[in-house]
Amino acid sequence: MAVMSSAVTNPHQFLQAQNRWHWIEVAFWLATLLPFVLTPSYLSLASQIAITALFALSLDLILGYAGIVSLGHAAFFGFGAYTAGLISKWGWGEPLSGLLIAAFSAAVLGYLMSFIIARFRHLTLIMMTLGLGLLLFEVANKASWLTGGADGLQGVHMWPLLGMFRFDLYGYTAYTYALIVLFLLFLLSRRLTNSPFGLALRGIRENLTRMRAIGATSRSHIRTVYTISAAIAGVAGGLLTQTTETVSLGVVDFQRSADVLVILVLGGAGRLYGGLIGAIIFMVARDQFSGINPQYWYFPIGVLLIAVVMFLPNGILGGLARLVASWRSRSQ
Amino acid sequence: MSTPVLSTRGLDKNFGSLVVAKDIEIALPKGVRYALIGPNGAGKTTLINLITGMLQPDVGQIFLGDEEITRLGPEQRVRRGLVRTFQINTLFPNLTALEAVTLAVCERRGDAKTWWRPITAYGEVLDEAYSILTSLLLAPVCNRPTRELAYGQQRLLEIALALATRPKVLLLDEPAAGVPRDESSELFAAITSLSQDITVLFIEHDMNIVFKLASRIIVMVGGRILVEGTPAEIAADPRVREVYLGGAHHG
Amino acid sequence: MITSLLGILFDGFAYGMLLFLLSVGLSVTLGMMNFVNLAHCSLAMVGGYIAVTLMNRAGWPFFATLPMAFLGAAAVSIVLERLLYRPLYRATDLDQSLLTIGIVFVSIATAAYIYGTAQLPVQLPDYLRGSYQVFGRNFGVYRLFLIGFSLVISIVLVSTLEYTRFGAQVRAAVDNQRMARGLGIDVNGVFAITFALGGGLAGLGGALAIDIVGLDPSFAFAYLVYVLIVVSVGGLGSIGGTFVAAMLLGISDSAGKYYFPQVGAFLIYLVMIAILMWRPAGLFGKR
Numbered sequence: 001m002a003v004m005s006s007a008v009t010n011p012h013q014f015l016q017a018q019n020r021w022h023w024i025e026v027a028f029w030l031a032t033l034l035p036f037v038l039t040p041s042y043l044s045l046a047s048q049i050a051i052t053a054l055f056a057l058s059l060d061l062i063l064g065y066a067g068i069v070s071l072g073h074a075a076f077f078g079f080g081a082y083t084a085g086l087i088s089k090w091g092w093g094e095p096l097s098g099l100l101i102a103a104f105s106a107a108v109l110g111y112l113m114s115f116i117i118a119r120f121r122h123l124t125l126i127m128m129t130l131g132l133g134l135l136l137f138e139v140a141n142k143a144s145w146l147t148g149g150a151d152g153l154q155g156v157h158m159w160p161l162l163g164m165f166r167f168d169l170y171g172y173t174a175y176t177y178a179l180i181v182l183f184l185l186f187l188l189s190r191r192l193t194n195s196p197f198g199l200a201l202r203g204i205r206e207n208l209t210r211m212r213a214i215g216a217t218s219r220s221h222i223r224t225v226y227t228i229s230a231a232i233a234g235v236a237g238g239l240l241t242q243t244t245e246t247v248s249l250g251v252v253d254f255q256r257s258a259d260v261l262v263i264l265v266l267g268g269a270g271r272l273y274g275g276l277i278g279a280i281i282f283m284v285a286r287d288q289f290s291g292i293n294p295q296y297w298y299f300p301i302g303v304l305l306i307a308v309v310m311f312l313p314n315g316i317l318g319g320l321a322r323l324v325a326s327w328r329s330r331s332q
Numbered sequence: 333m334s335t336p337v338l339s340t341r342g343l344d345k346n347f348g349s350l351v352v353a354k355d356i357e358i359a360l361p362k363g364v365r366y367a368l369i370g371p372n373g374a375g376k377t378t379l380i381n382l383i384t385g386m387l388q389p390d391v392g393q394i395f396l397g398d399e400e401i402t403r404l405g406p407e408q409r410v411r412r413g414l415v416r417t418f419q420i421n422t423l424f425p426n427l428t429a430l431e432a433v434t435l436a437v438c439e440r441r442g443d444a445k446t447w448w449r450p451i452t453a454y455g456e457v458l459d460e461a462y463s464i465l466t467s468l469l470l471a472p473v474c475n476r477p478t479r480e481l482a483y484g485q486q487r488l489l490e491i492a493l494a495l496a497t498r499p500k501v502l503l504l505d506e507p508a509a510g511v512p513r514d515e516s517s518e519l520f521a522a523i524t525s526l527s528q529d530i531t532v533l534f535i536e537h538d539m540n541i542v543f544k545l546a547s548r549i550i551v552m553v554g555g556r557i558l559v560e561g562t563p564a565e566i567a568a569d570p571r572v573r574e575v576y577l578g579g580a581h582h583g
Numbered sequence: 584m585i586t587s588l589l590g591i592l593f594d595g596f597a598y599g600m601l602l603f604l605l606s607v608g609l610s611v612t613l614g615m616m617n618f619v620n621l622a623h624c625s626l627a628m629v630g631g632y633i634a635v636t637l638m639n640r641a642g643w644p645f646f647a648t649l650p651m652a653f654l655g656a657a658a659v660s661i662v663l664e665r666l667l668y669r670p671l672y673r674a675t676d677l678d679q680s681l682l683t684i685g686i687v688f689v690s691i692a693t694a695a696y697i698y699g700t701a702q703l704p705v706q707l708p709d710y711l712r713g714s715y716q717v718f719g720r721n722f723g724v725y726r727l728f729l730i731g732f733s734l735v736i737s738i739v740l741v742s743t744l745e746y747t748r749f750g751a752q753v754r755a756a757v758d759n760q761r762m763a764r765g766l767g768i769d770v771n772g773v774f775a776i777t778f779a780l781g782g783g784l785a786g787l788g789g790a791l792a793i794d795i796v797g798l799d800p801s802f803a804f805a806y807l808v809y810v811l812i813v814v815s816v817g818g819l820g821s822i823g824g825t826f827v828a829a830m831l832l833g834i835s836d837s838a839g840k841y842y843f844p845q846v847g848a849f850l851i852y853l854v855m856i857a858i859l860m861w862r863p864a865g866l867f868g869k870r
Contacts, residue, residue, distance in 0.1 A: 011430050011474060012452065012455065012458055014475050015430075015451060015452050019450055063677070067675075067677075069677045116860065119860075119863070120859075120863055122617070122619075122676055123613065123815055123819065126619065126676065126680060127811055127812070127855070127859060128856065128859060130808070130811070131812075131852045131855050131856045132852075132856065134808065134848070134852050135849065135852040135853060135856065138847055138848055138852065139849065141847070142845065142847060191447070191450065192448075194451060194452075195446055195447045195448065195449055196435075196438040196443045196445075196446050196447075196449075196451055196454065197445060197446055197447035198451075199431060199434065199444070199451060200435060200438065200439065200444040202424070202426070202427060202431075203424055203427065203432075206424035206425060206427060207424050207425075209422055210422045210423060210493070211407075212407045212410070213384075213406065213410065213415070213418070213422065213493075214415075214435070214436040214493055214494075215407045215409075215410030215411040215415075215497055216407060216439045217407065218407070220445070221444070221445070224445070224447070228447070254804075258684060262681075265677075265681055295695035295700055295800055296692050296695060296696060297692070298689070298692040299689055299692035299693070299696075301685075302684075302685040302686065302687070302688025302690075302692065304685070305681050305682065305684060305685030306682055306685040306686065306689070308681070309674075309678050309682040309685065310670070310682070
């Protein structure tokens with residue numbers, strides 16, 4: 001933030017200052033505990049928000065940081081969701097190991113797909129991600145002997161978390177569980193974005209030609225981040241399955257891919273908190289308007305998307321950052 | 333003479349019926365400063381693109397030392413020490429100058445694959461990046477995003493990024509393109525002070541600079557090498573005079 | 584066996600023709616400006632709803648509604664181009680995708696609000712209904728009409744691009760935008776007209792599609808996927824490629840529905856991915 005005054009400080013201090021926790025971040029994470037006291041009847045919604053935020057975080061790594069557009073990110077969310085559901089249906093209802101297996105299987109899928117994704121740019125890339133996402137949807141739809149097809153996967157039952165905490169009707173366990181997983185994976189993502197690898201991802205987003213000219217292994221970076229992102233998306237999907245004890249086709253459909261894109265862009269891509277803020281706004285708004293025809297719900301979302309692209313290129317957080325910067329420079 | 337650091341054999345490249353490179357043979361010994369000159373459209377940038385792998389030749393071979401690199405991708409050539417800068421700034425607009433150079437150093441050392449350690453743990457990488465920036469007078473602005481740097485500073489950053497890869501051969505495509513003449517001295521001072529271990533091939537239109545910096549000159553015309561020699565030989569060559577006759581106001 | 588094959592080819596050909604009309608505008612505009620316009624099928628939907636409204640509420644004859652569908656969609660695309668697209672020509676793929684997805688969302692919601700979410704029926708004139716019997720197979724009159732009509736449109740389109748001054752400008756701009764500007768062609772103006780024409784063709788396609796695939800608010804997305812497949816497989820800016828890809832998709836879709844109904848769209852997506860992996864720029868694309 002303090003671009004001008006940093007001109008003479010040494011590089012180590014400057015970077016350390018950037019990586020240090022800001023008090024707003026601490027306040028944000030403390031505020032995530034508020035639903036337990038303020039709105040205990042909305043804990044189920046809160047856990048859905050945490051899961052969506054995690055999903056958006058996973059997309060942010062590839063889209064916000066590495067600049068790789070994806071219109072099919074629900075593939076990994078859905079793969080994790082179905083994996084977690086099937087493990088439980090087949091008789092193993094232990095949540096944590098189930099979540100790990102969901103993460104691993106989504107990571108494998110992401111790793112395989114990354115070989116395709118890393119080769120393309122522009123429209124072909126958009127079509128590839130869209131096509132692979134739709135392909136997976138069709139598989140889930142048609143393989144109803146495995147997935148339950150359009151009826152959804154029945155018979156998911158989770159054992160108590162750590163053998164002690166049942167998934168209760170009010171969502172105490174669900175929100176606690178989702179929030180802790182979100183926080184841990186957020187820490188991991190924060191680590192990643194502050195690492196040399198995170199810097200390389202931003203390099204890929206900024207200028208791929210220049211990356212080649214400094215001898216960067218861009219494709220292998222893309223494969224790595226795609227795998228990590230898929231694993232996190234798989235965890236989000238697995239969390240949804242475990243906290244709701246059902247899996248519907250909706251976990252892999254295009255709508256979910258589009259929603260998460262909207263959420264991330266609305267909040268601000270390329271900033272870890274963008275997806276989190278976007279998820280809160282989006283999910284709360286959708287809950288408030290849940291009474292209206294779902295097709296009408298598209299209207300404000302569409303207008304919002306257009307407005308963000310035209311007037312707020314870096315989302316809500318980007319806009320706020322600009323406001324703060326201009327306010328600071330004026331007060332100096 | 334020992335093996336040249338960079339050499340080509342019989343490079344041809346056509347775009348359809350347009351010949352952009354024909355039978356290019358060069359051999360650059362270690363540490364020599366080569367200037368590549370010729371009128372517009374002579375194929376100078378194309379030659380750099382061929383050497384660095386941004387274009388594939390139709391025929392011919394390229395060697396870095398004893399190793400043939402004709403089929404290697406651009407990034408593989410960079411990792412072997414064959415590095416270029418761009419005529420038009422090709423930078424990372426939203427990375428700071430320090431971040432950009434740090435990234436290049438990390439890629440060279442293979443650290444850029446590491447995602448579980450914060451960048452602040454790499455003290456020596458940062459020190460190296462900072463010292464490169466210092467040597468190019470960019471230290472005072474190293475924490476500014478690249479897009480906010482003055483144009484001349486961005487040209488210097490092009491060179492800084494190339495140096496961060498520790499090149500054996502450095503190809504500079506009009507390093508001072510677009511920089512006003514009175515501001516270009518910093519740039520050429522930087523090029524003059526490059527280590528003598530680095531072989532440099534640079535494209536430049538200003539003959540004063542060419543004759544001041546280059547120990548040897550290659551003249552290209554119409555995709556071919558017309559002549560190669562010392563500045564004195566080139567200055568005296570009647571064919572070169574002929575090529576430059578129309579625009580010979582260079583002094 | 585032979586007759587069923589003939590029937591599939593016929594249906595597939597008609598469907599392919601429809602896809603061609605829907606896609607060709609997008610292919611040319613994408614090839615020229617590299618603008619990722621995911622709202623192209625919203626224009627088709629506009630054409631469809633204009634035709635339905637004029638027929639069902641104002642009692643217009645079917646043929647009179649077609650030019651209106653064309654003009655209406657063209658008018659909407661001019662407005663979109665001026666207001667929203669022009670500032671984003673140099674923006675990233677992501678921004679262009681997001682903006683146009685936003686437009687798709689708005690169009691879906693607006694259509695649902697005005698017309699409801701049910702499929703709207705259309706009353707075709709008597710002479711377009713029914714079918715001919717050949718070799719013991721039924722050949723729908725409407726499909727025959729669709730093929731003939733689309734062929735005429737395609738011929739007009741191709742000869743416009745091939746033999747007129749405007750067509751030459753369009754081809755130059757698709758081939759090399761910078762060069763075209765250098766030659767003094769008003770690329771932005773050419774693009775705006777092309778964009779309107781492409782939108783109009785999509786609107787026409789939308790009106791013609793109602794009897795084959797139905798019309799409801801989800802049209803704007805459901806057929807977008809098909810149109811994008813046609814455009815990317817055919818190759819950006821290539822009319823011939825778009826035609827071949829549309830035919831391939833139309834015929835394989837109807838063959839798939841006939842022979843492997845349980846596989847659904849799976850096969851189509853798979854083939855598209857395979858083709859794009861083999862030729863990332865599409866079958867006839869240069870870039």
